[in-house]
Amino acid sequence: GAVVSQHPSWVICKSGTSVKIECRSLDFQATTMFWYRQFPKQSLMLMATSNEGSKATYEQGVEKDKFLINHASLTLSTLTVTSAHPEDSSFYICSARDQLLSTDTQYFGPGTRLTVL
Amino acid sequence: LAKTTQPISMDSYEGQEVNITCSHNNIATNDYITWYQQFPSQGPRFIIQGYKTKVTNEVASLFIPADRKSSTLSLPRVSLSDTAVYYCLVGTTIYNQGGKLIFGQGTELSVKP
Numbered sequence: 001g002a003v004v005s006q007h008p009s010w011v012i013c014k015s016g017t018s019v020k021i022e023c024r025s026l027d028f029q030a031t032t033m034f035w036y037r038q039f040p041k042q043s044l045m046l047m048a049t050s051n052e053g054s055k056a057t058y059e060q061g062v063e064k065d066k067f068l069i070n071h072a073s074l075t076l077s078t079l080t081v082t083s084a085h086p087e088d089s090s091f092y093i094c095s096a097r098d099q100l101l102s103t104d105t106q107y108f109g110p111g112t113r114l115t116v117l
Numbered sequence: 118l119a120k121t122t123q124p125i126s127m128d129s130y131e132g133q134e135v136n137i138t139c140s141h142n143n144i145a146t147n148d149y150i151t152w153y154q155q156f157p158s159q160g161p162r163f164i165i166q167g168y169k170t171k172v173t174n175e176v177a178s179l180f181i182p183a184d185r186k187s188s189t190l191s192l193p194r195v196s197l198s199d200t201a202v203y204y205c206l207v208g209t210t211i212y213n214q215g216g217k218l219i220f221g222q223g224t225e226l227s228v229k230p
Binding site: 002004006032034036043044045046049091093094095097105106107108109110111113 | 151153158159160161162163166204208216217218219220221222223
């Protein structure tokens, strides 16, 4: 149980285009999902909290107009990187919060490698 | 959110027991302690979670002293495949506080033959 998937696993795009990344909780409902990005040899950096049916909450320094988050259902959140540039190249990871568990555990997706040319 | 501090790196040999200690002096009453393992180019994998005393599962044990200001992840008889980065996180379970986790630097464990 507690499986989170991401699609695509990797994507290469041209500068100026937009890329959408999907995050799904496969066997549980997640009213809250989180988006992180990770640069090589660094830790995960929380970008935003995605709440089902409401606007996402962004961490300080993360541009909400550049990283659009939609959480339309209890099992799906999407992150769209708009007008991507080479500096947006990174490893993007989502997590889903299983609140039915008494310990409220977060489970992570396998990540999406974004390369912007 | 409570800040965590871990050793940056640790070395071990196959078959040994590895103990990674994490300090979280500002842990709050409602906070749980969770450990994750991450391999390169993969998302973090949940290892173990606890609130106090000792928790054991098929993968690891987690020791938490009474004051909860630190915790120790114990990996019995490590193998080469345990080479990874291990993160200790403290997060609240209170719904209206968001449940977000802030990752520290983690501990890079290197297991040698």
